[in-house]
Amino acid sequence: xxxxxxxxxxxxxxxxxxxxxxxxxxxxGNERYRMKSIAKTVSDExxxxxxxxxxxxxxxxxxxxxxxxxxxxxxxxxxxxxAIYVMVDKLKDSHTHFLPPSVNVKLxxxxxxxxxxxDIRIYRVRAQFTxxxxxxxxxxxxxxxxxxxxxxxxxx
Numbered sequence: 001x002x003x004x005x006x007x008x009x010x011x012x013x014x015x016x017x018x019x020x021x022x023x024x025x026x027x028x029g030n031e032r033y034r035m036k037s038i039a040k041t042v043s044d045e046x047x048x049x050x051x052x053x054x055x056x057x058x059x060x061x062x063x064x065x066x067x068x069x070x071x072x073x074x075x076x077x078x079x080x081x082x083a084i085y086v087m088v089d090k091l092k093d094s095h096t097h098f099l100p101p102s103v104n105v106k107l108x109x110x111x112x113x114x115x116x117x118x119d120i121r122i123y124r125v126r127a128q129f130t131x132x133x134x135x136x137x138x139x140x141x142x143x144x145x146x147x148x149x150x151x152x153x154x155x156x
Contacts, residue, residue, distance in 0.1 A: 035071045035080040056091055063087050
């Protein structure tokens with residue numbers, strides 16, 4: 001192995017380790033930023049809309065900074081959400097709560113069903129088929145059932 005090849009290999013290995021260190025330093029960086037933004041928004045809304053302009057004598061700006069510190073030190077998203085919840089809970093008000101943002105995920109199984117009595121009824125089926133040429137052909141067909149579904153669905 002020549003000296004030039006050895007140098008190039010060392011530089012590549014060093015670059016790989018440095019890059020991995022920088023990129024892997026904080027996997028939750030985006031979530032931390034998002035949670036700090038949520039904490040700021042919650043804080044601003046409470047300052048603007050809370051019935052007591054003195055916020056029960058709490059140092060609200062200090063609580064916000066403390067919450068941001070907890071978010072920086074959190075090891076996962078639930079700990080970050082808990083920090084925001086604790087900030088709001090310090091008001092000790094039965095009508096003021098922090099409800100975390102929900103996950104906007106809707107699973108699509110290709111059919112829609114509803115429980116009716118003891119049965120589950122499928123009332124709509126949506127299907128996509130792959131044609132002989134490998135392209136997806138969208139063939140949406142609605143199936144409405146008068147009685148409970150029992151068996152297989154045969155699509156035309």
